[in-house]
Amino acid sequence: MRSAERVAPPGLEARRIEVRGVVQGVGFRPFVWRLAARHGIAGRVRNASGVVEIHAQGSPDALDAFAAAIAEEAPPLARVEFVTWVPVAVEDLRGFDVERSVDGDGDRLVSADAATCDACLAELFDPEDRRYRYPFINCTDCGPRFTIIEALPYDRERTSMRAFPMCDDCRREYEDPGDRRFHAEPVACPMCGPRLTVLGDTTAGDPIATVAERLRDGSVVALKGLGGFHLACDATDEGAVVRLRERKRRPHKPFAVMVSDVDAARGWFAPTAAELDALTSWRAPIVLIAAARSLAPSVAPGFARHGVMLPSTPLHHLLARAAGRPLVMTSGNASEEPICVTNGDAVERLASIADLVLVHDRDVVARYDDSVVRVRSGETAPTVVRRARSFAPTPIDLATDVPPTLGTGALLHGAFCLASGGRAFLSQHVGDLDTEESMAAYREALDRFREVFRIEPEIVAHDLHPDFMTTRFAELLGLPRVAVQHHHAHVAATMAEHGLEGDVLGLAFDGLGLGDDGTVWGGELLVCSAAAYRRVGRLRQVVQPGGDTATRDPIRMALAHAHDAGVFGSAVDRLVAPPALVDVVARQIETGLASPRTSSAGRLFDAVAAIAGACRSASFEGQPAMLLEEAVRETAAAGPPPVMTRLDDGLLELDTRPLILDAFEPGDVAARFHAGLAALITGGAIRAASDAGLDRVVLGGGVFQNDVLTSALTARLTAAGLRVFLPIQVPVGDGGIALGQVLVANATKERI
Ligand code: ZN
Ligand code: ZN
Ligand code: FE
Numbered sequence: 001m002r003s004a005e006r007v008a009p010p011g012l013e014a015r016r017i018e019v020r021g022v023v024q025g026v027g028f029r030p031f032v033w034r035l036a037a038r039h040g041i042a043g044r045v046r047n048a049s050g051v052v053e054i055h056a057q058g059s060p061d062a063l064d065a066f067a068a069a070i071a072e073e074a075p076p077l078a079r080v081e082f083v084t085w086v087p088v089a090v091e092d093l094r095g096f097d098v099e100r101s102v103d104g105d106g107d108r109l110v111s112a113d114a115a116t117c118d119a120c121l122a123e124l125f126d127p128e129d130r131r132y133r134y135p136f137i138n139c140t141d142c143g144p145r146f147t148i149i150e151a152l153p154y155d156r157e158r159t160s161m162r163a164f165p166m167c168d169d170c171r172r173e174y175e176d177p178g179d180r181r182f183h184a185e186p187v188a189c190p191m192c193g194p195r196l197t198v199l200g201d202t203t204a205g206d207p208i209a210t211v212a213e214r215l216r217d218g219s220v221v222a223l224k225g226l227g228g229f230h231l232a233c234d235a236t237d238e239g240a241v242v243r244l245r246e247r248k249r250r251p252h253k254p255f256a257v258m259v260s261d262v263d264a265a266r267g268w269f270a271p272t273a274a275e276l277d278a279l280t281s282w283r284a285p286i287v288l289i290a291a292a293r294s295l296a297p298s299v300a301p302g303f304a305r306h307g308v309m310l311p312s313t314p315l316h317h318l319l320a321r322a323a324g325r326p327l328v329m330t331s332g333n334a335s336e337e338p339i340c341v342t343n344g345d346a347v348e349r350l351a352s353i354a355d356l357v358l359v360h361d362r363d364v365v366a367r368y369d370d371s372v373v374r375v376r377s378g379e380t381a382p383t384v385v386r387r388a389r390s391f392a393p394t395p396i397d398l399a400t401d402v403p404p405t406l407g408t409g410a411l412l413h414g415a416f417c418l419a420s421g422g423r424a425f426l427s428q429h430v431g432d433l434d435t436e437e438s439m440a441a442y443r444e445a446l447d448r449f450r451e452v453f454r455i456e457p458e459i460v461a462h463d464l465h466p467d468f469m470t471t472r473f474a475e476l477l478g479l480p481r482v483a484v485q486h487h488h489a490h491v492a493a494t495m496a497e498h499g500l501e502g503d504v505l506g507l508a509f510d511g512l513g514l515g516d517d518g519t520v521w522g523g524e525l526l527v528c529s530a531a532a533y534r535r536v537g538r539l540r541q542v543v544q545p546g547g548d549t550a551t552r553d554p555i556r557m558a559l560a561h562a563h564d565a566g567v568f569g570s571a572v573d574r575l576v577a578p579p580a581l582v583d584v585v586a587r588q589i590e591t592g593l594a595s596p597r598t599s600s601a602g603r604l605f606d607a608v609a610a611i612a613g614a615c616r617s618a619s620f621e622g623q624p625a626m627l628l629e630e631a632v633r634e635t636a637a638a639g640p641p642p643v644m645t646r647l648d649d650g651l652l653e654l655d656t657r658p659l660i661l662d663a664f665e666p667g668d669v670a671a672r673f674h675a676g677l678a679a680l681i682t683g684g685a686i687r688a689a690s691d692a693g694l695d696r697v698v699l700g701g702g703v704f705q706n707d708v709l710t711s712a713l714t715a716r717l718t719a720a721g722l723r724v725f726l727p728i729q730v731p732v733g734d735g736g737i738a739l740g741q742v743l744v745a746n747a748t749k750e751r752i
Contacts, residue, residue, distance in 0.1 A: 639676020
């Protein structure tokens, strides 16, 4: 320092500035270079071990302004966590250099995949631009990342762009710190980059035009996108949508719809300001939005809301414009299989579904579905429903550091979590984990995470359920294991996102999770910390006739709940239940044969949905509950008053019978049920919180995807002076449970 002061011209200082956060693959170094030019700063910048290191020299005022601008004006995809600096010796240098990356073992944070930015979009549709209509245009502010990254540090050589040597023009942009494409690893142009092909098409026509024409004619098209294949068809053509449903073997589950731009989104749907923000964000997720005009009825049968997205890649932009109408965009697979990623895969598995297959020659390194978000009523920030493209693998910061840990997740909405130090990398959604194919995709994604983030787990956490494939997978790893109760993990996941420590009252409501007493849980009040839980209350237990069968056949749950409430006969009449089924269910209720007892809130929704006539048979998990939520009309309905019983073992039982009896009364059953259930849970929560002296209420479980229930519950709990925590970045359902497992595994001492 002293010697530096001697040689430095008066007023000249030097600082070593370090920037941490998401600073790789986001155009950070050229951004620093531009700032340096603006503030008259000399020096250099480089990426080292995931930290951006800057040597900067100039006047103290200029240096202060420069450092402040680094945090304030960071590029859109960057997330600056810390800017720190120390004074260093002034060197004899002029100008500002951008140096090569240095690999190290620090944070390995690269931005997730980002939707096409405005600048690239303008070039895409500019006839004068050399990338006019080029389906793979991108820059440092947008484009593919983890869908093409094989390893870090993030360099073209370690991505599937390796196969495309840059042409001279692209290289010039790539090497120019003043260019928007400086070190944009996937940079490409029509001369040097990936190309589209319509399989089996021998004409030399424009693939986009060919595909758009076939879409307008009612064809089903498979197209290779960013994280795998999509299946697309005209969303206004009922015949096309029905064909897609039949071939994909997906009878009811709503399809997402892609529209070309914001104007089209406003024309077909009625987005709120917050929904519009989510829709146009750099993540371009699927957003649940109310429809304004009718699409083909089979796009989302029975739903007023649609999953809507804007194009997230230049290819999708070109296609959406050329088609000139909303397109169904669903993952390229047969129902619930992993999404197809390779061209060969697509030919084999999608040939029977699609009339036409559009491919390109860049490999998809990691499978990513589209993400789904929802703006809850009264909120402005969207909540993640399905965490995939552009959300994963951005880490969640933990309140306490953990050793390298793997949480394997549960069964449905599979996702794992790999954590180390203060960061938890929750994987993208990998589908329901009930087949060998889906487990293969799961292992593949996990291997990629281990490679990319260099985390080798030392502890593995899994669900308590012994039969889940994720549990068996955990057993085979030969590591110290922790079996985590499902609902404890749900609550812990929410705690992890909010960095909550100590005891909380957890409300865990979902379809199913194995309890520590061998019964099926799903409507639970837990007093818990990350380390331990105590079940203090639950919904009243009923028989689940036929076990899993009941989840596809809500009539079974209606009969079981009606039997419990003493109105079995009325239920048989109301449901016009087939006599054979009534006999079977009656016997199962009596004997308990293959029929566990359950406190599941999901199954309660099934029962009421069937009684209310909202859903008689289900083709996907959660369908009855979703349709019952859709059926709500009255906003100010009151449900039956809550009834609770203190059982002999001290457990608080929330009585579901009044809700069932009320469901047989005329009027807006759906609205009264939601209000009644919210009141019942609130009643239980207030009592349990006061018994335990707690004021923090933490929600977890797929039932809280239901916005009508959740907003009513949150309002009531808040009015009672309780603080309510819901997850935002982490899915509230089983897609987030692996994060909770990681937290519990490191807080508890019980290893297997
Ligand atoms: Zn761009
Ligand atoms: Zn090029
Ligand atoms: Fe669950």
